[in-house]
Amino acid sequence: MRKFFYLSFCFLFFISCQSLKHKDVIYGQSAQKKDLKLNIFVPSHSENKKLPVLIFVHGGNWxxxxxxxxxxFGRNFAKKDVVTVIPEYTLSPEANVNEMTMEIAAAIKWVQQNIDKYHGDKTQIFVTGHSAGGQLVGSAVLNPKFGIPYHTISGIILNDAAGIDMKYYLERNPPKNQNDYVKTWSKDPQKWYEASPIYFLTEHSPPFLIYVGSNTYPSIKTANKRFLKKLHEFQPEVQPVMINKSHIPMILQYFWPWSKRFTETTNFIKKPAR
Known part of the structure; x- marks a missing residue:
């Protein structure tokens, strides 16, 4: 067993050497006037090549x-020749969901304007989010008020996304102070609507790759089912990739460089533009 852990450590150390990390790059300021930062992971052998870009937004119930x-996540995708960007955002109760989404939109715009300095191709920018991160990237890209033109995002990858139809959920489960939901979502149904990506799907929406855990929370299963039904009006070819995992393992699987998710995602990234 000790030998196994030693070999695993050596392997992961070798993997980390195959990427370069640019830590705490400032991309903007929060509503509270605090610097907002992101980490960028670049393949160590990128040289003068322009590589596709993946922006990942973490979850955590907002x-x-x-x-x-x-x-x-960043290191392993960089190993697959994908420049990976991981932004921070202000959490509730310090910020509400609209402010969080504005920050994610600002991070996307920063990447569009600056990623060429890190060997990224600004014409191949993909976004992805797990759990609450799925709602944030979905809203930032799909809701026009956040100012991200559809054609500037090459694809959206949702990983066990939560909150993608928060209006439907909160109408049946009104927000309480528990988990800071009143601060996050307010008690205004119009704001729930504006924060729910499902209501902003159109024929112009970027292509989707959608993962759902077969053992995830019922509310996430319901929201993804509703989202897919609406998405099929515009992208009937999209089928969810069901993974035999619960909610947290849906992101932990990216710890292992040999996960099939890397092959699936890089294949999605390499697909010809729709």
Whole structure:
């Protein structure tokens, strides 16, 4: 057993050497006037090539999480020749969901304007989010008020996304102070609508790749089922990739460089533009 852990450590150390990390790059300021930062992971052999870009937004029920926890995600995608960006955002109760989404939109715009300095191709920008991160990237890209033109995002990857139809959920489960939901979502149904990506799907929406855990929370299963039904009006070819996992393991699987998710995602990224 000790030998196994030693070999695993050596392997992961070798993997980490195959990428370069640019830590705490400032991309903007929060409504509270605090610097907002992101981490960028670049393949160490990128040289003069322009590589596709993946922006990952973490989950945590909108009130927890830290970009620095997900270095494994950035390193492993960089190993697959994908420049990976992981932004932070202000959590509830310090910020509400609209402010969080504005920050994620600002991070996307920063990437569009600056990623060429890190060997990224600004014409191949993909976004992905797990749990609450799925709602944030979905809203930032799909809701026009956040100012991200559809054609500037090449694809959206949702990983066991929560909150993608929060209006439907909160109408049946009104927000309480528990989990800071009143602060996060307010008690205004119009704001629930504006924060729910499902209501902003159109024929112009970027292509989707959608993962759902077969053992995830019932509310996430319901929201993804509703989302897919609406999405099929515009992208009937999209089928969810069901994974035999619960909610947290849906992101932990990216810790292992040999996970099938890397092959599936890079294949999605390499598909010709729709």
């Amino acid at each position: 009130n927890s999480g830290n970009k620095n926890t997900y270095g494994f």
